[in-house]
Amino acid sequence: MLSFTRTKVIGVESPKENILLAHGVLDDNIYAMELDVEVKLPDFEITGIQGRMKRTTTAECWKAVPKLGNAISLRIGEERFISKINRGVGKQGCSHFANLLLECCDAIRQQAIYGGWRKLKEKDASLSKESFLKEQLKKIPDLKDSCLLYS
Template identity: 25%
Template sequence: MHLFNRSIIVNVQSQDYKSAQVSGVFLDSHHELCLDFSVDLGTFEVTAATAEWRRAPHTDCAQVEKRAQGLVGLKLTHGVRKEIQKAVGQEQGCTHLMDLALECVKGFVQARFSLLRLTTPEPELSAYVEDYLKGSCYHFRRNKG
C-alpha cells in the first residue's frame, strides 16, 4: 500500500538566449504547487515570479503565493540558498515553496551549462565547469588523490 508520493518537475526554456523561463511543479499526495519565474541570462537576476496553489491541505496555504515576489531581484549565483529561504520559506512562507524554488534554481544552473555548451569553446567551458563545481561532489572534490 502506497502511503505517500512526491514528484518535483522543473523545466527551463529560452527563446532568445537573453532570458530564461523556469517552471516548476511540486506534486505530492497532499499538495500541488506551481512556480514560474524569469531570469535575465546576462545578470542571472530573477526578473518576475509567480506561484499558484492548485491543491493544498489548508485553506490558508494560498496566502503564501504572494511570497514568490520575494524571488524578484535575487541573483542565482553562489549563496542564493539562504536568500531563497528568507524570501519564500520560514514562518511566513512555505517549506514546499522553498523546496520547489531551490529545485528550480538547480535546474536553472544545469540549463546554464547547456547554454554554455552552445556558446563557449571546449577548453574554456571545461575550465569554467571545473572551477564552478569544485567541492560540490565526489567527482569535483578539491583533493583528488
C-alpha cells in the same frame, strides 16, 4: 505498499538571449502547486516569478503566493541563497513553494552551465569536456569547490 510519493517536473526554455524561464510543477499526496520563474543571465538574477497553489491544507496557504516576490532580485548562487529562499519564500510563505523554487533555480543553473556544450562541440570537434568545464568555471566563479568536478 506506497505511503507517500512526490514528483517534481521542471522545464526550462530560453525565450530571449540571456533569459531563462523555468516552469515547475510539484505534486504529492498532500500538495500540488506550480511556478514560473524568470532568470536573467549572466548574473542569474531572478527577475520574475508567478505561482499557483492547486491543492493545499489550510485556508491560509494562498497568502503565500505574494511572498514569492521576496525572491525577486536575488541571484542564484549568491551567498546564503538557499537560506534566503527558505526564509523569505518558505518560512514567511510556504516551504513547499520554496522547495519547488529551489528546484527550478537549480534546473536553470544546470542549463546555464551545460546547455552550451553541444553547440560548441559541433563548432569545434576537438573541444574537450575538461576545457569546457574550465571555461564554465571562469564564467560562473561560484562553481569553484561546489563539487568534485570543480575542485
